[in-house]
Amino acid sequence: MWMYILRRILIAVPLIIGLATITFFIIHMAPGDPMALYRNPEISPEVMELMRKNLGLDQPLHIQYVRWLTSMARGNFGISFTAHRPVADILKETIPNTLQLTFLALLLNLIVGIIIGVIAAIKQYSGVDHAITVSALFIYSMPSFWLGLMMILLFSLLLGWLPASQMQSINADLFDFWHRLWDRIIHLIMPVFVLGIATAAGTARFMRGSLLEVIRQDYIRTAHAKGLSERVVIFKHALRNALLPIVTLTGLSLPFLLGGSVITETIFAWPGMGRVAITAIFARDYPVVLAANLIAAVMVVLGSLLADITYSILDPRIRYE
Amino acid sequence: MRSTRMEAGLKIFLASWSVLLLTLACGEKGEQKTSQWPPDDRYGGTLVVGEIGDVDALNPLISSTRNASDVEGMLFLTLTEINTDLDSYSPSLAKSWEFSSDHLRLTFHLRDDVTWTDGVKTTAHDVKFSFEKQTDPLIAWSAIRWKEFIEDVQVVNDTTVTFIFKEVYPYQLMDASVGAILPKHLLEHVPSEQMKTCDFNRQPVGNGPFKLKKWISQQTIELVANEDYYAGRPFLDRVVFRIIPDQTSLLAQLKSGDVDLMESIPPQDVPKMERDFLQGKADVRIVRYPSRAYGYIGWNLQNPLFESKKVRQALTMAIDRENLIEAVYFGLARPCHSPISPILWAYNPDMPIFPFDPEEAERLLAQEGWVDHDGDGWIDKGGRKFEFALKTNQGNRIREAITVIVQDQLAKLGIKVNPRLIEWTVFSDQTNRKEFEAIVAGWSVGLKVDLTTIWHSESINDKFNYVSYSNPEVDGLIEMAKREMNRAKAKLLWDEAQRLIVEDQPYTFLYIPEQVNGIHRRFRDVQMDTRGTFNHPEQWWVPRDERKY
Numbered sequence: 026m027w028m029y030i031l032r033r034i035l036i037a038v039p040l041i042i043g044l045a046t047i048t049f050f051i052i053h054m055a056p057g058d059p060m061a062l063y064r065n066p067e068i069s070p071e072v073m074e075l076m077r078k079n080l081g082l083d084q085p086l087h088i089q090y091v092r093w094l095t096s097m098a099r100g101n102f103g104i105s106f107t108a109h110r111p112v113a114d115i116l117k118e119t120i121p122n123t124l125q126l127t128f129l130a131l132l133l134n135l136i137v138g139i140i141i142g143v144i145a146a147i148k149q150y151s152g153v154d155h156a157i158t159v160s161a162l163f164i165y166s167m168p169s170f171w172l173g174l175m176m177i178l179l180f181s182l183l184l185g186w187l188p189a190s191q192m193q194s195i196n197a198d199l200f201d202f203w204h205r206l207w208d209r210i211i212h213l214i215m216p217v218f219v220l221g222i223a224t225a226a227g228t229a230r231f232m233r234g235s236l237l238e239v240i241r242q243d244y245i246r247t248a249h250a251k252g253l254s255e256r257v258v259i260f261k262h263a264l265r266n267a268l269l270p271i272v273t274l275t276g277l278s279l280p281f282l283l284g285g286s287v288i289t290e291t292i293f294a295w296p297g298m299g300r301v302a303i304t305a306i307f308a309r310d311y312p313v314v315l316a317a318n319l320i321a322a323v324m325v326v327l328g329s330l331l332a333d334i335t336y337s338i339l340d341p342r343i344r345y346e
Numbered sequence: 347m348r349s350t351r352m353e354a355g356l357k358i359f360l361a362s363w364s365v366l367l368l369t370l371a372c373g374e375k376g377e378q379k380t381s382q383w384p385p386d387d388r389y390g391g392t393l394v395v396g397e398i399g400d401v402d403a404l405n406p407l408i409s410s411t412r413n414a415s416d417v418e419g420m421l422f423l424t425l426t427e428i429n430t431d432l433d434s435y436s437p438s439l440a441k442s443w444e445f446s447s448d449h450l451r452l453t454f455h456l457r458d459d460v461t462w463t464d465g466v467k468t469t470a471h472d473v474k475f476s477f478e479k480q481t482d483p484l485i486a487w488s489a490i491r492w493k494e495f496i497e498d499v500q501v502v503n504d505t506t507v508t509f510i511f512k513e514v515y516p517y518q519l520m521d522a523s524v525g526a527i528l529p530k531h532l533l534e535h536v537p538s539e540q541m542k543t544c545d546f547n548r549q550p551v552g553n554g555p556f557k558l559k560k561w562i563s564q565q566t567i568e569l570v571a572n573e574d575y576y577a578g579r580p581f582l583d584r585v586v587f588r589i590i591p592d593q594t595s596l597l598a599q600l601k602s603g604d605v606d607l608m609e610s611i612p613p614q615d616v617p618k619m620e621r622d623f624l625q626g627k628a629d630v631r632i633v634r635y636p637s638r639a640y641g642y643i644g645w646n647l648q649n650p651l652f653e654s655k656k657v658r659q660a661l662t663m664a665i666d667r668e669n670l671i672e673a674v675y676f677g678l679a680r681p682c683h684s685p686i687s688p689i690l691w692a693y694n695p696d697m698p699i700f701p702f703d704p705e706e707a708e709r710l711l712a713q714e715g716w717v718d719h720d721g722d723g724w725i726d727k728g729g730r731k732f733e734f735a736l737k738t739n740q741g742n743r744i745r746e747a748i749t750v751i752v753q754d755q756l757a758k759l760g761i762k763v764n765p766r767l768i769e770w771t772v773f774s775d776q777t778n779r780k781e782f783e784a785i786v787a788g789w790s791v792g793l794k795v796d797l798t799t800i801w802h803s804e805s806i807n808d809k810f811n812y813v814s815y816s817n818p819e820v821d822g823l824i825e826m827a828k829r830e831m832n833r834a835k836a837k838l839l840w841d842e843a844q845r846l847i848v849e850d851q852p853y854t855f856l857y858i859p860e861q862v863n864g865i866h867r868r869f870r871d872v873q874m875d876t877r878g879t880f881n882h883p884e885q886w887w888v889p890r891d892e893r894k895y
Contacts, residue, residue, distance in 0.1 A: 056771075056775065059771075070808040072486045073486075108403075108563075119563075174594055177598050181604070182601060191566075191590070294588070296564035300564065300591060307771065309771050
């Protein structure tokens, strides 16, 4: 098992370098110029050239690439063109914020999705099943920016129950610990809901399908024949097997923990990683874009590795050697 | 090209004016108010400002985002402050100034009671140091051009400093005053090439009415009253900038009261908000004033299609600007006719305006040989169809709408317009390289009357004369007007330059939008005008019983 994990990690290294290389060239060759930010009638062309040189953009592309790769290998992500500070600092600030949001959203997604999926499967073709299917489809197709804005209108503007944006109140510094925790929770409710609920709808559909398939298997019939109660059959025998595809799904959605929340982060002014990455792409802030991409690549590799390992825990037939 | 380029420099310039502190006037006004409100009652409260984006740095030498200058205006002082007439100045860090008899030396007498928030005195050495950094090519300060005619800055003593000019021209005082004064003792050890990344940019030490307490990236910038401010601490305890990147969400929070002030409210929301406020249904007061921006269509004069002046005039007359303004700005803009803004003294009100007149446009085009020869519905000349791409930056909904309206209006004359929406950085790059036929774009004009960077033929290469406009007569007039010390004579020169440019129609000037800001009604003595959003923030206040924080 450990050998397997080690091998997978070793294979991942060239994969990630390859991905980073492709991203590097794509972003540099895409039209648009990071210097556009500074173009200004007051700055002479000579000064612009100098600024370009300061950013290292005057070098041929392959030299820029080698420089970037070597500094990356030393763990140096460079300095953001737009924020004028180390990319590492920016990531250090934003990644925890995003994880807070997306981890809770993932939890919501799994809990709600699995429960609803199981109910729909048990009550297949009943009124409940239809109601769940229709509303899941409805929620799944709803654009998250729209849902977000509607929630702000309803819960912040109309009812005044929840704060519309950001992570904390203006006076959060003055609060005691419990008050601050509560403040954070009420700030999390809407973004977590918006981010988690659409994916929960998808998970529920998946769960339903998977459970229905498992229920038709021979061993379930055997379990029934043994005279086990419906509850035991479903939760002890069927569910565990039906969860396998959900594990894959979750593993693969790991990268979205960092990047998939761009829209939600923007609408709710959540100071996260997705927002930073998107702003950087539009500003052609190469160091930030590349770092964000690298992290996403690592997450994909880690996610699928994690999914495979969980597989072997859930399904004793699977052994990696 | 609204946004960054022109704006960056000009906004920095603006910011340098936006902290005004006139001791005499302040004392008088203060006493007047005291009779109405017990003096203690005005101290306290928080202003929450909603911002679309974060600030890049709080160092006026480095920052290039628009809102950075708003914040810097509260942290740093400038030598003088421009007045509401946009033409005269009031003392600030300098209490008085005078020119030498040959007008080449300008001497400022500084206040001796201004200190940096770390306790060190602000002196003439800081002024000289700031000038040196502003003109250092390694730093590439975005407003560096304002200093190009300043030869040297000399310290006479701690409170006296002299600016020496290379030549005599009308804007010497403005050029000397532009840019915040920075603390020498904190920045002199920072090498110029490291200025962009130095710690000062995130922990600035200033001498203005407010000081930075906390800056959490992408979230909040919190300023608190500077207790040691030379004119006495500001009334407000705090000014908090909250970053809310989505405009719709930001507007919702302005309405809900989570945010007290928002700049640039989308035009379509303004009429209802104004109505609601007047009927007492809402607490957000709308403040409107003419902005310094204008929108235009630029015709690439290197393209044979737009070579002829008559064709360009016809294009302008084929576009119904009043209609366009109503459609995209809901009336919150007025037609623009000149490269010089009506808010400036040099504006020429008597100019040909090329009103909407499709018949005349058709006649002019026919005169130039543009007729539908082959009967395909589009006019042509010498086998070439009148067809061009009209580019603008994607995401600017107003400009996107304009491309479609123009497409529709020109189609009626048999001209085929293909709207092309391009991502901002790419659009900016292409415009700079003159890779366009026509563009919908905008400029934000400075307070200094100068047509050089956009209209002089020397600005065709590498500068902002994207459309390659070249008229020797205009060049000559600009050169003369820039140096003319007699205001009346200068006015005549600028009038003539404007007339010639308008006659040539290298741009179809479209509109001058109004700046529309919203602020909660509880704030008193708010001053928002063409100078900027935050004028005298130290004088804004909230009655005690209306305070929220």
